[in-house]
Amino acid sequence: MKEIRNIAIGVILGLLTAGIVFLSVSPPRGEPIQLTPRPSEAPIVISIQGEVMQPGVYSLPIGSRLQDAIEQAGGVTTNANQISLKLATLLKDGDAIIIPSKGMAESDIPETQSGIIERSNSSVFTEACININTATAEELETLPGIGPTRSAAIIDYRETNGPFYKLEDLMQVSGIGPSTFDALKEQIETDVYSGCK
Secondary structure, three states: OHHHHHHHHHHHHHHHHHHHHHHHHHHOOOOOOOOOOOOOOOOOOEEEEEOOOOOOEEEOOOOHHHHHHHHHOOOEEEOOOHHHOOOOEEEOHHHHOEOOEOOOOOOOOOOOHOOOOOOOOOOOOOOOEEEEOOOHHHHHHHOOOOOOOEEEEHHHHHHHOOOOHHHHHHHOOOOHHHHHHHHHHHHEEEEOOOOHH
């Protein structure tokens, strides 16, 4: 009885060994998989003008930021308004960037070249919050659509009539209508109200 059991175990082990050997030496079935390199993504092409050392059109990798475009253009000039730049802005193909100079109002930049200027959802301008009750003429002139004449009118109005209470009170100043107010309302505040995000 023991011998029969030993023979049966031997036969089973022999069959298992033969099966393993057969599987390891048999050729693989089906077509081999060939790995191909990932296709490289086409670069984005942007235009950068204004206060940079080498204005022009540049190709940049997808995922590039405003900082990368400025570096490609040789950096900014000494006249650049660096405080107003959002260097981490993600660029897209076809963006037209204008690096503003000190004292340049956003309204001075043509609509056709406003790729990442704060008139849409993306921006190279920060939204600095200006208190219209305490701001100097120079600070007011950083707001879109506000030049020396309008900043002087704002200061004259608040000196004559007292501080602004609501943001909309700014439209009582001569020369500031609804369209100008809409362009700057998210960048101003009073002592009580703020439109800044």
